[in-house]
Amino acid sequence: MKTGWSGGRPAAGPVVGLALALVTTVGLAAETPPPEVSDETVACLVCHSNRDFTWRMPSGETRRLFVAPDRFYASVHGQLPCGECHGELGSGPHTATPTVDLPSDLTGLLNGRQGARAAATAACVRCHEQAAREYAESVHGQASRRGVLDVPLCGDCHSAHYINPADDLESTVNPGNVPATCAKCHADALVMARHDVKTNVVETFETSFHGRKRLVGDKNAAVCTSCHGVHAIYAPRDPRSTVNPANAVQTCGECHKNASPQFAASFKHTVPSHAVDPLIYNVKHYHHLVLVTVLTVMFLHIFMDIIRRQINRRRGSQ
Amino acid sequence: MSQRKYKRWDMQQVRQHQLLVSAVLLLTITGMPLRYADQAAGQKLAILLGGASVMAALHRLGGIMLTVALFWHIGYVLLRVRRGTMRWSTLPKWKDVTDAWELFLYLIGRRPTEPSYERYSFLEKFDYWAATGGSCAMISTGLILWFPGLAARLVGPTGINLASVFHSLEAVLAASFLLIGHVYHVHLAGGLKPFNMVWWTGEMTRHEMEEKHPLELARLDAAEAAEVEPPAPEPVAPPAATLEPEPEPALDDEDGDEVDNEMGDTESDEADDEEAPR
Numbered sequence: 001m002k003t004g005w006s007g008g009r010p011a012a013g014p015v016v017g018l019a020l021a022l023v024t025t026v027g028l029a030a031e032t033p034p035p036e037v038s039d040e041t042v043a044c045l046v047c048h049s050n051r052d053f054t055w056r057m058p059s060g061e062t063r064r065l066f067v068a069p070d071r072f073y074a075s076v077h078g079q080l081p082c083g084e085c086h087g088e089l090g091s092g093p094h095t096a097t098p099t100v101d102l103p104s105d106l107t108g109l110l111n112g113r114q115g116a117r118a119a120a121t122a123a124c125v126r127c128h129e130q131a132a133r134e135y136a137e138s139v140h141g142q143a144s145r146r147g148v149l150d151v152p153l154c155g156d157c158h159s160a161h162y163i164n165p166a167d168d169l170e171s172t173v174n175p176g177n178v179p180a181t182c183a184k185c186h187a188d189a190l191v192m193a194r195h196d197v198k199t200n201v202v203e204t205f206e207t208s209f210h211g212r213k214r215l216v217g218d219k220n221a222a223v224c225t226s227c228h229g230v231h232a233i234y235a236p237r238d239p240r241s242t243v244n245p246a247n248a249v250q251t252c253g254e255c256h257k258n259a260s261p262q263f264a265a266s267f268k269h270t271v272p273s274h275a276v277d278p279l280i281y282n283v284k285h286y287h288h289l290v291l292v293t294v295l296t297v298m299f300l301h302i303f304m305d306i307i308r309r310q311i312n313r314r315r316g317s318q
Numbered sequence: 319m320s321q322r323k324y325k326r327w328d329m330q331q332v333r334q335h336q337l338l339v340s341a342v343l344l345l346t347i348t349g350m351p352l353r354y355a356d357q358a359a360g361q362k363l364a365i366l367l368g369g370a371s372v373m374a375a376l377h378r379l380g381g382i383m384l385t386v387a388l389f390w391h392i393g394y395v396l397l398r399v400r401r402g403t404m405r406w407s408t409l410p411k412w413k414d415v416t417d418a419w420e421l422f423l424y425l426i427g428r429r430p431t432e433p434s435y436e437r438y439s440f441l442e443k444f445d446y447w448a449a450t451g452g453s454c455a456m457i458s459t460g461l462i463l464w465f466p467g468l469a470a471r472l473v474g475p476t477g478i479n480l481a482s483v484f485h486s487l488e489a490v491l492a493a494s495f496l497l498i499g500h501v502y503h504v505h506l507a508g509g510l511k512p513f514n515m516v517w518w519t520g521e522m523t524r525h526e527m528e529e530k531h532p533l534e535l536a537r538l539d540a541a542e543a544a545e546v547e548p549p550a551p552e553p554v555a556p557p558a559a560t561l562e563p564e565p566e567p568a569l570d571d572e573d574g575d576e577v578d579n580e581m582g583d584t585e586s587d588e589a590d591d592e593e594a595p596r
Binding site: 206207209211212213215216217218219221256257258259260262263265266272277279280283284287288290291294295298299301302304305306308309311 | 351352353355356360361364365369370371373374424425426427463466467468470471474475476478479480482483484487488490491494495498499502503507
């Protein structure tokens with residue numbers, strides 16, 4: 001089977017699929033479309049609100065084409081017609097190739113990319129040019145210009161259809177969700193190895209004071225973006241980076257009023273070892289040894305004491 | 319019949335211990351969720367405690383309580399030194415080493431009885447110094463983490479990270495040791511009914527003294543006998559003397575010295591068991 005609807009033969013697939021989509025989801029899509037939702041969107045969702053709607057792409061990849069109507073309606077773009085981002089696609093199955101329109105100075109940004117994702121990103125740029133320009137200069141944007149396909153585009157961080165303001169708890173860019181959003185790539189050893197980036201950044205954050213505070217529910221605890229920025233993220237060695245030693249004091253100073261260079265230098269994504277921070281490594285290592293020894297002797301003593309008292313009692317009662 | 323009570327701690331010492339206990343419990347409860355933030359139990363306890371900011375405030379309150387307890391104790395010790403009533407009975411001695419060895423032999427069944435302890439057993443001395451040293455370590459590293467901006471200028475990045483690592487590890491050691499080891503050996507184990515109440519009343523019964531501090535009791539009895547000369551057949555002295563194991567006075571000449579010293583001591587109850595002040 002080449003391309004086509006999930007299940008069924010290629011020829012009959014679209015018909016069966018459409019019918020199925022109509023039967024199973026008309027009710028769902030038509031349930032509560034708020035009055036502001038465009039008619040076009042409602043029409044698209046006749047098919048695309050079907051949870052089981054998948055499509056086998058020419059590449060062989062099977063892609064889910066489901067969009068949850070309620071979540072899309074509730075998103076910041078809920079009132080936009082689908083075509084605003086997706087272009088004129090006509091009725092399904094859509095064969096038209098979406099056009100990728102970018103401002104002239106940003107044309108290289110989507111180097112090597114095509115299809116719906118590139119078109120959707122171009123659509124973001126159309127309204128969010130300021131953010132796009134910041135992104136284009138960033139470490140991610142520059143890599144994208146070089147044709148690196150692993151770097152995130154708008155939708156990878158913000159999601160495609162369920163974009164919410166950062167102060168919305170459900171938003172992928174809400175501070176509460178930022179570590180998970182960044183971890184999608186930065187904790188992926190395969191992806192990071194391709195670009196020679198450390199994978200322990202997420203782990204070292206989670207075990208740091210900031211990470212722990214966040215896990216016990218501190219809404220003000222710093223997350224990835226608090227220090228590294230949002231769209232204008234640069235490699236730490238880049239003088240424009242918020243975590244470059246030249247700017248770190250100012251970055252820390254956003255929360256810690258009396259930050260100093262020494263203070264800024266104390267936060268880093270490193271795990272102590274023989275080579276890195278040997279003093280901390282040794283203190284950790286030997287204190288752990290002391291802890292295990294003391295507690296072992298302690299429990300052994302309690303255990304033996306209990307047994308000895310039992311023996312004494314038994315002997316005494318004889 | 320109600321047993322005779324022996325005063326071991328004055329009310330200041332009792333209150334110091336109570337403050338220390340409250341501080342350690344509060345610090346443990348409010349600190350562990352952060353230590354185990356990656357685990358569900360830690361996160362749930364944090365919610366129970368009223369969230370991250372309430373927890374942090376309570377932890378700092380606990381830190382202040384611990385600091386007060388420490389400085390209160392230091393002040394108390396200094397005052398007693400000045401008044402000349404300091405007994406120095408928590409200072410380690412060679413007898414503590416032999417006691418530890420004898421306890422080990424007793425536990426493995428190579429010795430019929432536990433070692434006889436003076437005013438403080440080697441375990442109690444260890445607990446005392448561990449708690450004092452641990453408090454100093456936890457307070458200083460805690461202050462670094464409380465005021466990282468200022469601390470960074472003083473101790474540098476390594477100092478801050480060291481404090482963070484140490485505070486976290488030492489917390490587990492201290493809390494486990496105090497809440498399990500100390501509570502078992504000092505408060506629960508042995509002939510204490512229902513458990514050691516010195517932390518509440520400052521007093522021990524005669525039976526508890528016989529079990530836990532036979533040498534001290536013998537010394538007190540001897541001093542009493544010397545003081546109250548006329549009724550020569552002291553009714554309580556013989557059983558205490560028989561309780562005392564044989565090898566003790568022979569093994570430890572230091573102890574013998576002390577008993578000799580105390581014989582002539584004719585002061586109040588507190589000064590009574592003063593250990594050979596030099």
